[in-house]
Structures are given as C-alpha cells and as structure tokens.
Amino acid sequence: MRILNSLYGQGHGTKVALQKGSLLVTRRDATRVRVPIESLEAVVLLGSSLLTTDAIAACVERGIRVTSLRRGGRVQFVVGGPAHGNVHLRQAQFGAASNPLECAQLARWFVAGKLQNYRRLLGRWRYDIDEPGRTMVIMEQEVIENRLQGLTATDDGDRIRGIEGDATRRYFKALTARLDAERSGLRFGIRTRRPPRDPVNALLSFMYGLLTTEISGALEAVGLDLQIGFLHGARPGRPALALDVLEEFRPAIADRFALRLIGRHQLRAEHFVNTAGGACYLTEEGRSVVFRNYDIFKGEEVLHRLLGRAVPRWTLPSVQATLLARFLRGDLPAYPPYVIET
Amino acid sequence: MCLKASRINPELVIQIAALEHYAYCPRQCALIHVDGVWSDNVHTVVGTRGHVRADTSGQRMERGKLVVRALPLWSEQLGLTGRADAVEFDAHGTPSLVEYKMGSRHGDAAHLQLCAQSLCLEEMLGTPVPTGYLWFSAPRRRVAVAMDLALRERTESCIEQVRSVLVAARLPAPVDDARCRECQLLGHCLPHVCARPDETVDYLRREVFRCGS
Ligand code: SF4
Numbered sequence: 001m002r003i004l005n006s007l008y009g010q011g012h013g014t015k016v017a018l019q020k021g022s023l024l025v026t027r028r029d030a031t032r033v034r035v036p037i038e039s040l041e042a043v044v045l046l047g048s049s050l051l052t053t054d055a056i057a058a059c060v061e062r063g064i065r066v067t068s069l070r071r072g073g074r075v076q077f078v079v080g081g082p083a084h085g086n087v088h089l090r091q092a093q094f095g096a097a098s099n100p101l102e103c104a105q106l107a108r109w110f111v112a113g114k115l116q117n118y119r120r121l122l123g124r125w126r127y128d129i130d131e132p133g134r135t136m137v138i139m140e141q142e143v144i145e146n147r148l149q150g151l152t153a154t155d156d157g158d159r160i161r162g163i164e165g166d167a168t169r170r171y172f173k174a175l176t177a178r179l180d181a182e183r184s185g186l187r188f189g190i191r192t193r194r195p196p197r198d199p200v201n202a203l204l205s206f207m208y209g210l211l212t213t214e215i216s217g218a219l220e221a222v223g224l225d226l227q228i229g230f231l232h233g234a235r236p237g238r239p240a241l242a243l244d245v246l247e248e249f250r251p252a253i254a255d256r257f258a259l260r261l262i263g264r265h266q267l268r269a270e271h272f273v274n275t276a277g278g279a280c281y282l283t284e285e286g287r288s289v290v291f292r293n294y295d296i297f298k299g300e301e302v303l304h305r306l307l308g309r310a311v312p313r314w315t316l317p318s319v320q321a322t323l324l325a326r327f328l329r330g331d332l333p334a335y336p337p338y339v340i341e342t
Numbered sequence: 343m344c345l346k347a348s349r350i351n352p353e354l355v356i357q358i359a360a361l362e363h364y365a366y367c368p369r370q371c372a373l374i375h376v377d378g379v380w381s382d383n384v385h386t387v388v389g390t391r392g393h394v395r396a397d398t399s400g401q402r403m404e405r406g407k408l409v410v411r412a413l414p415l416w417s418e419q420l421g422l423t424g425r426a427d428a429v430e431f432d433a434h435g436t437p438s439l440v441e442y443k444m445g446s447r448h449g450d451a452a453h454l455q456l457c458a459q460s461l462c463l464e465e466m467l468g469t470p471v472p473t474g475y476l477w478f479s480a481p482r483r484r485v486a487v488a489m490d491l492a493l494r495e496r497t498e499s500c501i502e503q504v505r506s507v508l509v510a511a512r513l514p515a516p517v518d519d520a521r522c523r524e525c526q527l528l529g530h531c532l533p534h535v536c537a538r539p540d541e542t543v544d545y546l547r548r549e550v551f552r553c554g555s
Contacts, residue, residue, distance in 0.1 A: 086377045088511070112550050119553070145553040152551055222530070223378070306535060306545045322530060329377070330512050331536040339549050 007035055008291050010046035010284060018054040040064050042217055046287060067213040074209055086223030092328040097228045104155040106230035106335055111164045113248030113337020115148045118171040120342050121251050125178045133177035140170040182263050195279035199272040202280040207254035216242040218317035222325045245320055248337040253313065257297050266293060306336050356504055358424030358458050364504045365451035367521055368514040369531060372507050379530050407432055415462040420501055426459055437463055439474040452476055453487055457497040460489050
C-alpha cells in the first residue's frame with residue numbers, strides 16, 4: 001500500500017524488492033504494486049514482511065528511512081544513510097541539552113503545545129457529550145487551562161513533567177467520556193501502554209509509534225540528534241527528541257485520527273485480537289484500515305498559524321523539526337509548537 | 343586588501359561556489375557552507391544535469407584551442423578551492439576560464455565567481471588571466487568578462503566577507519525578499535518566520551499559552 005510519501009509493507013510473506021528503479025511489493029496472494037523510488041520518503045515494515053538487500057541499499061542511497069515496527073507500534077529498527085553534516089546545529093542541541101534552564105524552557109514549550117491541544121480538543125468534545133460527562137469535560141478543561149498557566153511560571157523540569165502528567169490523566173478521563181458518547185462498542189478503560197490492554201489503547205499505541213517514526217525521520221533530515229532530548233532524558237535506544245516533539249502531535253494528529261476511525265465505525269471490535277496474557281493488538285486487516293485512512297487524513301490541509309498558511313498534515317513533522325532547528329541555531333526567540341485550529 | 347596565506351586558518355579554505363551563494367544571499371551561503379544544508383530541488387537538479395559535460399575531465403583541441411575540462415582550482419594566497427568547468431588556452435598560450443550557466447542572467451555573482459577562479463589560475467600557472475567567459479545555455483551565448491582591477495578588488499573583498507560569515511557562529515539574518523521565492527533553501531531557512539521574531543513571541547502568547555474563550 002502506498003501512502004503519499006510512505007510505503008507500508010505488512011503481512012506475512014509480503015516482499016519488497018528493487019526492480020528497475022522501482023520498489024516492487026509482492027503479497028502472498030501474488031498481487032503486485034510498483035512504486036517509483038523517487039516518490040518515497042519512508043518505508044515502514046510491519047510484522048514479518050521482507051525487504052531485499054538491494055532495496056535497502058537503494059533506499060539508504062536516497063536518504064529514504066526504512067523502519068520496522070512491532071505490532072504494538074514500537075520501533076524495532078531503523079535503517080538510515082550516513083549522518084547529515086550539520087555539526088553546528090548538533091553542537092547547539094548538545095549545548096542546550098546540557099543546560100538545565102534551556103532544557104526546562106524547551107520542555108515547557110513542548111508540554112504547552114500538548115496542553116493547548118488538549119484544551120482545544122476538550123473545547124470541542126463538550127458539545128458531543130451528554131450530561132453528566134459534559135460537566136466533567138468542562139471542569140477538566142478548566143483545570144488543564146490552570147495547569148497551562150502554571151507552566152508559564154516555572155523553569156523546574158520536574159515540575160513541568162508533573163504538570164504534564166496531571167493534565168494527561170485529566171485529558172484521558174475526558175477522552176473516555178468522549179469515546180462512551182460514540183457508543184462504538186470498543187473498550188477503553190484507562191490508558192495502558194506496555195502492552196495495550198484494550199482496542200482503543202492498542203490503536204493509540206500503534207499511532208504513537210507510527211508518528212514517532214515520522215517525527216524521527218523529520219528530525220534527522222534537518223540534522224538533529226534523535227537521542228538528545230529536553231523533556232525526555234537520555235536512555236539507550238530511546239529517540240528522546242522525537243518523543244519531545246511527539247507531545248504536541250499526540251492530541252493533534254494521533255488522537256484526533258483515532259477518534260475519527262472509531263466515530264465513523266471504520267475500526268470495529270473484529271479488527272483487534274487479544275493475546276492469552278490480556279494484551280490487545282490490531283489485526284492485519286485493522287492495520288490496513290488504519291493505513292488507508294491515515295493516508296487521507298495526512299493529505300488534508302490544516303492551517304499552520306505561525307506560517308500563516310495551510311499545509312498538508314504530513315508536512316507538519318518537518319515543519320516543526322525545522323522550527324526547532326531554527327530556534328536552536330539562534331534564529332528564533334522560542335520554539336513554537338504546533339497547535340490545532342479551534 | 344588581501345589576506346595572506348600565513349593568516350589563513352587551513353580550515354577556512356573557501357569553496358569558490360560560496361562566493362556566488364554569498365552574492366545571492368549571505369544567509370544562503372552560511373546555511374550551505376557552515377550548516378551543510380543542501381536540498382535538491384528543480385533548480386539544482388537541472389543545474390547538475392547541465393554540468394555533466396563540464397564535469398567529465400580531460401583535455402582536447404577544439405577549434406584550434408586547447409581546452410581542459412573539470413580542472414581543480416585553488417589559491418594558497420586567498421584560501422580558495424574549486425573547479426573550473428573549462429580552461430581554454432589560445433594560440434599564444436594565454437589561459438581563460440569558461441563557466442557554464444543555466445538560464446540567461448546571473449548578474450554580479452557569476453562575475454565574482456569567474457574572477458575568483460581566474461585569480462586561482464593566475465597563482466597556479468604564474469601567468470596573467472586577463473579575460474574570462476560566461477556561457478549561457480538558454481540563449482546559447484558567450485559573454486566575455488574583463489578581469490579588471492575593479493572586479494578583482496570586489497572579488498577580494500567578497501572573499502573576506504564570506505570568510506567572516508563562515509567563522510561567525512550565528513547565521514546572518516534572512517533577506518526575506520523576492521530572492522527567497524527562487525531559493526532552494528526556502529523550506530529550511532523559513533525567512534518569513536525568522537525575519538519577524540516578534541511574531542513567534544506573539545504566537546506563543548496568543549495561541550500556545552492562550553486560555554479562556
Ligand atoms: S530563503 Fe531567502 S533568506 Fe533564506 S537563504 Fe534563501 S534567499 Fe536567503
């Protein structure tokens with residue numbers, strides 16, 4: 001399946017090979033799709049799909065990221081080309097990351113973007129939910145506004161993380177009410193991650209993973225180091241900076257998209273499987289539904305208020321990565337997170 | 343004024359192409375030569391194709407002149423390095439450079455580049471290089487450019503300016519004018535946003551930290 005600038009290979013027995021400058025995707029049922037390699041920015045593999053060495057080499061040569069995702073959305077591996085040459089930007093990034101005050105400043109902007117997007121989503125949901133859920137959503141929105149204002153007054157990293165955690169708990173409480181209002185038949189209790197334990201959590205985890213690969217690609221393309229974050233600390237193998245930028249995009253892209261799929265009954269209970277231990281995952285058919293609709297969702301144009309113009313959603317990770325680079329390089333007085341339209 | 347070799351940090355050798363970038367926009371020059379940003383777009387892809395013939399090195403006789411293609415150029419005196427599309431030697435052995443350009447107009451930037459190349463060639467061969475040529479592919483046309491004193495002085499002062507941009511840690515401010523529309527770094531540079539820092543501050547206040555209705 002080809003989605004704008006990403007190729008998704010999934011399913012046991014799916015093979016992606018290089019043929020005359022195109023990627024040839026062959027599925028087990030012998031259906032074939034040919035994708036010109038020039039049109040790609042990323043290849044995402046799921047499950048046990050296969051990519052030939054020639055195809056990997058051709059992707060790496062053109063700077064196309066090849067990512068493998070686990071069924072829960074976690075990144076299994078990434079193949080990329082040689083590092084970009086922007087040593088000055090990296091130096092600025094390391095400098096900021098080793099300065100607690102600058103870290104706190106950036107952490108505050110990432111969290112503020114996330115909370116503002118929470119606030120804007122809750123502002124819409126209140127019209128879709130009947131009492132008593134509505135009163136609760138209005139209340140939680142007010143508390144989140146309070147937390148957002150609390151952010152302006154602090155440059156203590158731990159306090160910022162505390163505010164973020166509290167606001168997120170409140171947001172998910174409201175999300176539960178919003179999902180109940182859908183009467184979709186999909187279960188959502190509390191947010192569970194490793195592993196997700198119900199369909200909505202399975203969908204959210206999967207979307208966050210997919211978004212992380214897109215943000216990672218955008219950050220690396222502008223020459224930033226994925227592992228050095230400001231809100232998220234350094235841990236081996238953790239794309240801390242991608243997780244930082246992910247914060248504003250969780251509500252703005254992943255949650256909105258998930259709600260749309262559920263609200264339109266495009267994803268139903270039969271698109272999920274439960275493992276013996278109680279973990280829940282999307283089925284292959286469920287992921288196909290996700291990819292097909294994510295394509296449409298990413299292609300839609302949204303207003304970027306700082307740029308002052310409409311851009312397709314799929315460009316947002318690179319726009320934000322570029323703005324972050326511009327801040328670190330001293331061109332901008334602040335990092336401006338992306339906020340959705342009200 | 344000319345920077346003497348002894349004063350030039352070997353790491354600050356300048357690509358001749360940087361002069362052309364600088365003449366177009368100082369920030370473009372810094373983004374490419376300091377930050378290592380380069381994104382292919384229509385302009386550069388077409389430009390690269392146009393250079394294929396010039397990049398194939400070798401020498402041969404053409405219409406009674408010896409022509410050397412893809413000749414590496416450098417100047418220890420000025421701290422320059424680059425490559426000539428073609429160098430022609432006339433019947434008297436006087437060398438001159440030929441630089442191929444896409445389109446029809448490149449203005450002063452092309453003259454500065456040609457002059458810097460000629461300065462390199464003079465130092466390398468120890469012979470004067472009085473004239474250079476620009477070959478424009480759009481209206482297939484060849485223009486002679488005299489390497490006069492005024493152009494040499496402007497070129498040397500441009501080299502100094504480029505060097506000062508390359509040693510500075512900060513990027514020059516965006517020009518944010520008609521040049522940006524044609525610039526291949528537009529998406530990376532974000533001139534409209536970077537030229538107005540107040541708008542980012544305002545955006546944070548109005549949109550990101552906004553509360554109430
Ligand atoms: S976009 Fe404009 S300011 Fe930025 S490098 Fe290009 S010409 Fe210069």
